[in-house]
Amino acid sequence: GAVQTDSQVAASASDSTAEAVEAAAGKDFYTEDIKIAFLPNVIGDSCAAAWADGMKAYLDTFSNVTFDVYDGEASVDTEVQIMDELINQSYDAIILQATDAAGLAASVDKAEAAGIPVITCNLDADTTHTALVAGVDTEAGEAMANSIGESLGGEGKVVIISATPGATKGENIDAGFKAVLSEKYPNIEILDEQSGEWLTENANTVMNDFLTKYPEIDAVMCHNDAMAEGAAEAVKAAGRLEQVQIWGCDGESKMLDYIEEGLCTGTIYTNCQSQGASCAQMAVFAIESGITAKNLTSTPVVKMAPVIVTKDNLSDITEDMRW
Amino acid sequence: MSELLEMKGIQKSFNDSPVLKDVEFTVKQGEVHALMGENGAGKSTLIKILTGIYPKDGGQIFWEGKAVDINSRSDASKLGIGVIYQELSLIPTLTVAQNIMLGKEKAIKGILQSNKMKLDVEELIQKYNFRIKADAVVETLTIAERQVVEILKALSENSKLIIMDEPTASLSAKESESLFGIIEQLKQQGVSIIYISHRLEEVYRLSDRLTVLRDGVRVAVLEKEEIIPEDVIRLMIGKDLSEATASNNLRVSDKRVLLKVKNLKRKGVFKNISFEIHEGEIVGFAGLIGAGRTEVMRCIYGADPYDSGEILFEDKPVSKTISKNIKAGFGLVPEDRRNQGFTPLLSIEKNIALTNYDTIASHGIVNRAKEKEYGNTMVEKLNIKPGNSQIPVGNLSGGNQQKAVLGKWLSRDLKLLIIDEPTAGIDIGAKDEIYKIIENLAENGTAVIMVSSDLQELLRVSQRVIVMRKGEICAEFSEGRITQEHILMAESGILTKGGNEDEK
Amino acid sequence: MRQENMRRIISVASLFLMMMVFGLTSSSFFSMNNMMSILRECSINGIIAIGVAFVIITAGIDLSTGAIVGFTSMMCANLLYYYQLPATLIFVIAIAIGTFCGVLNGYVVTRLRVPAFIATLSTQYLFRSLVFAFAIREGGVITNKKITDPGVLIMGGSIDGIYLVTIAFVVLAIVGQIILKKTKLGTYIYATGSNQKSAELSGINAGKVKWIVFIITGFLCGIAAIFEIGRIGSVTTDLGTGLEFEVIAAVVIGGCAFSGGRGDIFGTFIGAIFMAVLQNGILKYNLPTAAQLVIKGIVIVVMIIFDSVYNNIMQKRILQKARELDEAAQAEEVA
């Protein structure tokens, strides 16, 4: 036989099984057993945990749903491998945080062709699929730029502690942040940018070095809260908390504590539990209705709203919204 | 006879200390040329330069009259130089055949002719009448068998010159004899041989010419008729030696029994081992290689388990833990010096300290001054060269390494010292020193068990000789006079227990 | 020799045992799709493992394989995106880059005399940095572009359900085994690993042998990269991270000893499949990830311990047998 790529196999399979899928579509959540899998980029950080919590809370309202969480180990390769596995195990829906949009496209195609709806969470896959519950990254970057620009009065010096180089979310935040600065606040200078690899302790080290090198820093922008916390510790140790604004992104509860204590300035809060719940809702909807990528010409997007949180509006984020 | 090899003005230093100084060395076609010298004189180093293992710092090598550059082992092979190195150079995980053919495999279109090579090797083994299987994996062989493989490897090359660095160090008398036969045969075929050995009688017997090195300097070249033992020894060590005649005054000690071994057995290794050792006595253990002497000693010492039998020390059962036995006064100088005797990277003093922490350290903290003192005392007492106790033992020559290993025990209150092949590969001067040390120990009440394949040494030192054969004690000589022949006959099973009685 | 065969049988048997356990407790395990998935999962690791087995048999180690795969893949993606090179040329370049990385590793290890462990750990940093240097960027921001060249994507494909990468793995494993057992190089690889000093005394250029095995590994990493990009269809900057440890685990589970001189490609082949089966099987139970990790770890630990206990027993047996033969021969001689 001729050599066929996965997508070709998937395409032909989807043609032949199209009807079968059609017939099978529309599972009943109250009589049939439903299996839903969640495959985040990496397990063990607070976002993934909050998403999973949100999903679980929502899915627990149904008695027959099994909900499993897998670990993408921050690697495309592993995610592709696990996607294969999930398809082999015929899950009813997959909620995926795609480590790489392009890299997981083929796997998503394959799943959709097999009649399994894929809902991407936070990070998109580069192909049409059942739904995307988009997080805030570009917008978060923009929001931080606006807040910093405004509070500095359009003039000042900023450093960036960035994600692991090449990470999609980090690159997006960066792009949004820089675009707004160069457009609206040309007088704000980006002094330096170094990677903290998402980690608190690395951000601490990086910030220490920035503080050594630059006698004058007005704000530091971090690609996530964990790094902002690390940076805050460094700034505090240097006794420069008064002069430096520290911004993070995510809105995890520990960050809110830091803001409360005055160690950090602000963060871009996303309600991850509710984002997770939305993913689960989309999955349930897709399973019930039998909608897969075939019925769609482009991926429907659900957007989460970015909330800028500073000490002033901290109390808006109530206890049940914290994660 | 023409000059096959000429080495001129060879110089070499290791870590900035000169080891060879302007050495001249020539070998003629078809001669057996002995290379003599004390431990550390630089013999092995010279050989390694000749065979491209070490680069030389200066000098020239001429082969059949032409200047040559030897930069690697294969350069030497191409010229027709075969070597048996002092330290075995076999690959443990390969078979005998693979080892012998290593570096000269036969292949057609890149695919090895394994069967053909195996047959060739079997033929070779047949030709020289050895008892080894071509497809045995080397790591399953005894040291003696490995030595045989090493010899075969050198023979397989059809070389014009074969260098033998201590080929008999771990061979039994019988296997040595076959080697001598082979050397004769090779000589007939016009092959030259460089022969290095500390067994002087072999050297006198075999060699046509003899070069003596001392401290990296060539001190003499002797023609066959000039080879007079006393002269050679004097040249080697630079002074006269009061060589005691091989004494053979056997006697049973009347002191109290220190060690009693009853019916010791280890399946497949040895059985029916019973003997007694008295205080202050030196008992020699003779036997062919593989007779199981080392194994018995290791069991007594607590290094290996045994299946049945009893070992009593001062009428109390011996512990199976080495450290307890050491506390009770045991000591062991193992046979395989490099792998079992010392830690090569550590200095002499730290090696010596290893067995003496009970006195050097208190509450687990080392007393540095004491450690130094112990090291220096031993270096001085044993005349370890170079006389600096900070040098890693791995950098010493064989003989000095052995002295360092002995040094581990001599500062202890020893009651029983087991020495396995105490002088393998050690020069005559050092040998004598080691014998003196052993005798001294015995005089002070330490019982010494000496396992040795050197019959002369056994006769020279021991007060009793026990002979083992195939894992059993087959003879014991405890009174009267014996000669090397007695032991040889017992070792090969012709003479049985208490054999000296029916001697005339 | 016979012991080696025995060990073989046992390791294959334990593989089958594990497969039976998974098969009986999970309905989808023995499905055709799943079997093919397993073979596919093990293949990329397996291809690299062939080279790493060579390295480990010479008593070396290569920690840079994951980074080489990442770097090679990124170069391919870069050339495809910016220059639209044809697939065949890309393959040649991928292999050339992989091989070059191997040459560099070999150089550092043999010429600069840096121990293999630290050398390849350092070159890992280097190759990872090069990944970023050649990453596709838009406006200074790294973007992952989908690879669309059908000639490249076809490498991730299958014929009648059998993936090309699996076929390549089997072929390369056979070639590897032949090199190891039937050529001079193979013998020299064993000799170098078993006792380098002795090998050198026997006239073998151990440095050259070591260099060659690193080059072979680099070459195979290049091939693996081709299949990797064919399969994933895009290249992220962290592609191949941690791959080196999976590969090493497969090689060692397959019977190659770190001390060198032991093991072969057949064992490595089994080892690679073993790891893939374990990984795949554990995913079947929908266990929490923590439990998966723990079980996976325990199975590997048990395997390693079993292997070592078995080897020790066999070693003793061999000695025993040698002694008995010895005795028999001596008895014969006396008679």
Added chain:
Amino acid sequence: MKNNNLNIKTIFNKSQKLWILVVVMIILTVLQPGVFLTFANMKSILLSISIYGIMVCGTIFPILLGGIDLSVGAVAAAAGAFTVVQIVNSGYTNQGVIIGVCGGLLLGIIVGLVHGVIVTRFNVPPFLITLATQNIVYGVAQLLTGNNVIACMEPKLFAFLGGERVLGVPFSVWIMIFMALISYVLLNKTVFGRSIYAVGGNAEACFLSGIKSKTIIVLAYVASGFTAAMAGIVLASMNRQAIAKAAQGYDNFVLTALVVGGASLMGGEGTITGAIWGAFLVGVISNGLRLLGVASDYHGIIKCIVIIAAVALDANIRYKKSGLQKKSLFFKKNKAQA
């Protein structure tokens, strides 16, 4: 003092690669005048290596034995997780901190004990066993944290470990210095240390000399587990949180520091001062590159070159001195000297 002088000289003679550190530091001082060579910056370098530095103090023991411990990252994560979970469960009390820290350290000790016992009892390669247990221990860390980030802002006592400063120097640096001192004393002044070097150089010879090599090996892994756990707890305190994937990849850094610092992975060679120097060198490079504003993408290239240069320099000087050198560093010398 003359003796002191001699010591420095011998250190540098033994390990020529230390000059690399000096050279790197001089270059950085020239390139970044008034920034690099300042007390504040040195402090921040020390802080950045303190976690690794603490690990190095224990991990050197298995390395000296010719073993290795690849599980230090995992142990750190699990120990940190245990401590934080304890503190949270106890309601952020000081008592909880004490119990948590002791428990975390105990966890490290237990893991080390298991490694040691498996390695000695079954004679398996430590590389493999610690690679495999890494999975298990990370699994434990996941179980403890429930795959979530557990924040722990209270009490002060806990924050002190990783965050406070004493005499202007972060407390974690003091812990590193303290551990290095203990390690130094253990290695150089005690029978245990001597035995470590001896067993690493030749285990069989030590066995025959009556040294309880098995106990030594087990203790070495225990030491490694202990310091890994301590590093993990300090890290948790520094970050005020427990996270299952903490300290991932630290194993590599620890090994780099050790080897750059002169330890041989074959065992028997290496010093704690060297290891700290090694850690410091890598810390200095990263710090220097950041100060120079080199994008983090390219740090690896410089790191690779400096590490290889350091190790190769040492290896080659040693090789040359040993009299075994046949080939020059960069190309084959065809002609021997005329």
